[in-house]
Amino acid sequence: MSREIRITPSILNADLGNLSFEIGRIAAQSDLIHLDVMDNVFVPNFTFDFEQASQIVNSCPIPVDAHLMVADVDEIAATYAEIGCASVTIHAEAVKNVGSTLRSIRNAGARAGLGIKPGTKIDDYAEFIDDIDMFLIMTVEPGFGGQSFMHEMMDKVRRTRSIIGDRPIWLQVDGGVSIDTIAEAAQAGADVFVAGSAVFKSDNPAEMVNSLRILANSAAN
Numbered sequence: 742m743s744r745e746i747r748i749t750p751s752i753l754n755a756d757l758g759n760l761s762f763e764i765g766r767i768a769a770q771s772d773l774i775h776l777d778v779m780d781n782v783f784v785p786n787f788t789f790d791f792e793q794a795s796q797i798v799n800s801c802p803i804p805v806d807a808h809l810m811v812a813d814v815d816e817i818a819a820t821y822a823e824i825g826c827a828s829v830t831i832h833a834e835a836v837k838n839v840g841s842t843l844r845s846i847r848n849a850g851a852r853a854g855l856g857i858k859p860g861t862k863i864d865d866y867a868e869f870i871d872d873i874d875m876f877l878i879m880t881v882e883p884g885f886g887g888q889s890f891m892h893e894m895m896d897k898v899r900r901t902r903s904i905i906g907d908r909p910i911w912l913q914v915d916g917g918v919s920i921d922t923i924a925e926a927a928q929a930g931a932d933v934f935v936a937g938s939a940v941f942k943s944d945n946p947a948e949m950v951n952s953l954r955i956l957a958n959s960a961a962n
């Protein structure tokens with residue numbers, strides 16, 4: 742069975758003063774826009790407040806994949822679905838009630854994602870699989886763009902792919918994904934790829950998205 746590949750550029754390292762221009766450069770080539778929400782508590786960095794996130798979602802021409810790197814996420818997760826995000830990912834390390842928070846995202850109309858940091862084991866969360874539409878395996882410590890891809894996370898990607906089996910659950914990697922690393926992640930079983938600096942620091946972001954897709958497709962299928 743061939744796996745559908747999705748490329749989701751992260752706007753974290755785009756020119757935030759010219760965001761609609763930046764998104765416009767890659768919208769036609771991309772499946773979703775990855776929106777990194779950081780609260781300066783769960784991670785040592787702050788990006789967007791809820792109002793700013795809503796404005797981005799409202800003006801974005803393609804679906805938005807929200808990655809919530811925020812503490813005490815149980816109450817707020819569904820509000821990102823309510824403002825129109827297509828996918829909302831919470832962190833296992835930041836949520837108190839995993840199952841009910843994932844269900845609140847689905848009930849509000851978005852795909853429910855569960856993300857884990859490099860030090861967190863996937864097997865501890867397999868029991869929630871029926872409430873999950875996407876697993877996110879972080880391939881850097883969350884907080885900043887431009888870090889190096891952690892090759893040692895590929896065992897976890899392979900393990901997650903085997904836990905998923907033939908369920909229609911997406912498997913996302915985030916951090917350090919580039920033309921040098923995407924094939925390795927695709928071979929290990931990932932099918933949704935976040936790429937921030939690889940896309941927005943390149944001379945031709947649209948062509949970069951196309952190149953990433955080609956490399957992932959030929960490694961995965």
Ligand code: DX5
Nearest residue numbers: 751883884886887917937938
């Ligand atoms: C990091 C974020 C990433 C980041 C990826 O915590 O979750 O989405 O934007 O940036 P790159 O692709 O530059 O590693």
Ligand code: ZN
Nearest residue numbers: 777808915935
């Ligand atoms: Zn992210």
